[in-house]
Amino acid sequence: MRKKLLILSAFIISMTVFGQKDELKTAEKAVKSNDFVAALAAINQAEGLIANADQKTKAKFYYLKGKALYQNGSENSDILKVGEAFNQLIDYEKETNSQKYTNELSELLNKLITNVAEKASADYSKAIETKESADYLSAAKKFNQVYALSPRDTSFLDNAALVYYFGEDYETSKELYEKLLELNYTGITTIYVATNKEDGEEITFNDKKAMDLQVKLGIVENPREEAKDSRREFIFKNLAQNYSSLGDNTKALEVIARGRTEFPESYSLLIDEANIYYKLGDNAKFKEKLEEAITINPTDPTLYYNVGVMNMDQKNNAEAIKYFEKAIELKPDYGDAYNNIGAAIIEETKPIINEMNKSLSDFNKYDKLQEQQFEIYRKAIPYYEKAYELDGKSISIIQTLMGLYENLEMTEKLDAIRAVYDELKG
Structure with missing residues (x-):
């Protein structure tokens, strides 16, 4: 058997x-x-x-x-x-x-790679001009095809992921960025550059041997090697943006946390993290991350301005003014910061106005309170006037100044700015 x-x-x-x-x-x-x-x-x-x-x-x-x-x-x-x-x-x-069979298929493969890569570059150039999603997606598809043809050329996968994002195909872009992280892709490469003797243009070579040959032939000069920085920080950033665009902000924060573990001093990732908390409505976390960002980049006026806004939201007006003043110190023409200092100062009148409303029958007390109110208005006016100087077409600033001039009986200034208001309103 x-x-x-x-x-x-x-x-x-x-x-x-x-x-x-x-x-x-x-x-x-x-x-x-x-x-x-x-x-x-x-x-x-x-x-x-x-x-x-x-x-x-x-x-x-x-x-x-x-x-x-x-x-x-x-x-x-x-x-x-x-x-x-x-x-x-x-x-x-x-x-x-x-x-x-390798030689035959390698020759066909190289021809195909060159052909598709050229089409991808052409489509991308067109997309930059048109800004159309369809053109970006056409380029992204071809960059991804080049990677499929030559998996060793991981930079084409990186290109595809980025251009899919530009084309608003966040799902595909996300998948490709996740793949890049799985592959431990860094994007760190050495490129070989020399100067064309004839026209002074920079020429990039695939390898040192090709560059050295051109130098020997006297075609190029000033040969050098340049190292491209790691792309991983940007991969974490772009991957998080994909998740956020897809509405998954929790996952976006997880990706940023992974990225910041690898790049703890990344200002870019930190700002993205702050913006996601703002999108989620978590103003306390948004403010916390902005304050952390200031320690990394203490010369960015926008950071101080935004922390000032968050302090205003939390009714910390004195603290808000300090941040707005720092923003102006770094950027003297920061009109919004001047405007917000004026607004923070006027906030001080709210308890006074409440007390005035309780003292309508006590004329002496009411008059004293009103004088305190007007003194605060006088203190705020220079900031609004500076904001108006920097943005003379802001209806809100003009209306605020009109109200302040009217309360303080500053007739000449009121008439002048009312004329501007009437002209802007047509």
Whole structure:
């Protein structure tokens, strides 16, 4: 009985081998006659039989699969599948130390890579001009195809992720950025640059050997190596922006936390974190992150201004004024900061006005309180006037000044600014 089973197993294996070879012969004939539909049908039939095939048969299968998918470079070919098939054959022959088909497919692959990369760059240049999402997405798709054709060129995956974001396909952009992190991609590379002697333009070379040859021939001068910085900080930043754009701010904060663990001094990631808290309505956290950002970048007036605004929201007006004054120190023409100092000063009148409303029958007390109110108005006026000087078309600033001039009976100034108001209102 055991002998019969062994004979039967051998018979099945023989039938499998014949099946493989028959399907591959059919595929080969179809490829030669450019009948790629028939070729792929035969390849699909052989696919399930190929696992236990010998080395020679496997290599031929991968070769024919690649050729059938390539379709002589037809526009209808699925470039992602072509790239996968070509690289599968090249990797297999490298692994088995055989080069029967590698040279042919490598040549086709390099031609395809160059062609798609050029189209991607052209589409991207067009997208920059048109700003149309469809043009960005066309470029992004092609950058992703280049990566599929040449997985070693990870920078094209980085390009695709970024351009998908520009095209507002946040889901695909997110997936590609996650893949870059999984691959531990850094983007750190060395580029070779020299100056063209004829026109003074900078030329970038793929390797030092090519640059040195041009120097030796006297075509270029001033050869140098330049290191590109790591892209990982920007990958965390862009990935978080994708999640935020998709409405998942919790995940965006998780990504930023990962990024800040790797780049603890990243001002850019910190500002993005602050903005997400602001989007979530968590003003306390927003203020906290801005204050932290000031320690990293103490010369940014916008940070001081925003912390001032948060202090105003929390009724810390004296503290708010300090931050607005610091913003003005760094940026003397910061009109909004002048305006907000005026507003913070006027906030001081609220308890006085409340007390005045309770003292309507006590004329002496009311008059004293009103004088305190007017004194505060006088203190606020110079800040509003400076804000008006910097932005003479702001209706809100003009209306505030009109109210202050009227209360303080500053008739001449009131008439002048009312004329401006009437002119702006048409």
